[in-house]
Amino acid sequence: MIIATLCGMGFGTSMMLKLSVEDILKEEGLRAKIESWDLGSHKGQKADIIVAPDDMARHLKDSESEVVLIHNLTDEAEIKTKLMAAINELQA
Amino acid sequence: MTKITFELDELLTLKTTRAKVQVKSWQEAADIVGNLLVDEGKVQPGYVARMKEVIDEVGPYMVIAPGVALLHARPEHGVNMPCIALITLDEPVPFGHAENDPVDIVFAFGATDKDSHVPALKKLAKQISRSEVIESVRSAHSDKALCEAFVELCDHPNRTKE
Numbered sequence: 355m356i357i358a359t360l361c362g363m364g365f366g367t368s369m370m371l372k373l374s375v376e377d378i379l380k381e382e383g384l385r386a387k388i389e390s391w392d393l394g395s396h397k398g399q400k401a402d403i404i405v406a407p408d409d410m411a412r413h414l415k416d417s418e419s420e421v422v423l424i425h426n427l428t429d430e431a432e433i434k435t436k437l438m439a440a441i442n443e444l445q446a
Numbered sequence: 447m448t449k450i451t452f453e454l455d456e457l458l459t460l461k462t463t464r465a466k467v468q469v470k471s472w473q474e475a476a477d478i479v480g481n482l483l484v485d486e487g488k489v490q491p492g493y494v495a496r497m498k499e500v501i502d503e504v505g506p507y508m509v510i511a512p513g514v515a516l517l518h519a520r521p522e523h524g525v526n527m528p529c530i531a532l533i534t535l536d537e538p539v540p541f542g543h544a545e546n547d548p549v550d551i552v553f554a555f556g557a558t559d560k561d562s563h564v565p566a567l568k569k570l571a572k573q574i575s576r577s578e579v580i581e582s583v584r585s586a587h588s589d590k591a592l593c594e595a596f597v598e599l600c601d602h603p604n605r606t607k608e
Binding site for chain 2: 361362363365366367369370373374393406407408409410412413425426427428429430
């Protein structure tokens with residue numbers, strides 16, 4: 355499973371999200387390849403799940419990945435609930 | 447090579463903190479918080495312009511939590527040394543974010559490499575998620591009180607401020 359975190363520059367927000375995703379997977383005993391992407395370079399790359407700030411929804415309309423949109427990037431509970439729902443969906 | 451460290455409580459100083467600033471727009475807030483770093487020689491003026499361009503181009507996704515924006519560009523956009531600045535606004539302004547507007551706490555940071563700032567950002571996110579931290583930042587009415595509120599909470603991440 356590949357999980358990508360996405361933001362405008364692949365540098366701040368997506369890195370923060372990447373650490374959150376790593377923590378959540380560790381807690382849940384799950385393994386995945388986690389990448390952080392920026393908008394400029396994400397096209398053509400493939401991931402099973404993309405985690406991004408909800409404000410970036412319009413940039414992800416055509417994505418074939420399962421898209422997880424986060425309102426509050428500091429809210430671990432929100433990230434966990436939404437990410438786990440996407441992982442369960444993927445594994446169903 | 448010396449390892450680059452990025453410690454929030456060491457990087458935020460009185461010179462890069464302003465409490466209860468009056469602004470009319472998010473652009474003005476971005477200029478003020480960014481120029482604190484320019485004035486200290488931490489970033490080039492072009493860095494501040496780039497922070498704003500990214501929001502114009504991509505959207506206000508840097509409003510990471512209700513009321514809180516974390517502005518930045520990339521190392522190659524003109525960062526001289528690792529840095530962070532913080533302002534609070536007297537009156538919140540909209541950044542155009544559907545969920546997290548309006549904003550009254552604005553951080554700007556600059557990093558000089560790809561990942562030395564990441565643990566600090568994570569720590570910052572954790573602090574921002576705690577309502578008592580946000581309350582103490584919002585209730586600081588002087589630059590000194592704001593800087594101290596921030597540094598105190600970075601120093602003691604598990605302590606609840608009374």
